[in-house]
Amino acid sequence: MSKQIIHTAKAPAAVGPYSQAVQAPTGKMIFLSGQIGLVPSTGEMVSDKFEDQVKQAFSNMQAVIEAAGGSLENIIKLNLFLTDLGQFGIVNALMAERLPQPFPARSTVGVSSLPKGAQFEIEAIIVV
Template sequence: MTKTVVHTASAPAAVGPYSQAIVAPAGKTVYLSGQIGLVPATGEMISDRFEDQVKQSFANMAAVIEAAGGSLASIVKLNLFLTDLGQFSIANGIMADSLPQPYPARSTVGVASLPKGAQFEIEAVIVI
């Protein structure tokens, strides 16, 4: 899939590994549910460490994307949910290391709580 990055100087530039907007070609659009840092084999949180939860959430998301017939390059939109926005730079770094460029569009939201006491959740829209 060839994604086209939309960038305009009339809006603030991206301040991390994301694009202002992405134009995706016609294809099958898949809306992924949120993924938290649960270990698939046990259904338990991987650890209390924020970094571990982010990495496991990305791994869980990648598994669902692959099951849908896509790859991490298929992501056109991500939503990140953090219970502590002070940890944002960690999530940003893991995202930069995990995803190929061009980066998808992204929103990040601080939330009061997440299921199972998670500190991080990610959801995505992919086009394949």
């Protein structure tokens, strides 16, 4: 897949592992529902540690992407939801480790709560 990265100096530069905008190639758009840090085999939260929940949510998202016939490089847009924006740096570091460049576009939102007491949720749009 060849996605085109859009960047302009007339808007703020990215402050993490994401792009200002991404032009999707021709293909099938797939909208993934949000994933939290649930262990698939048990349906229980992986742990109460924020980093563990982020890693598990990314693994869950990757499993859905692969089931749709894609890979992490097919991500065009991510939406992140955190109950504590003070943990934003952890998410950035883990994203930079797991996602291939060029990075997708991304939004991050602070929320008061998430399902099952999760501290983090991620949703994606992919093109395959």
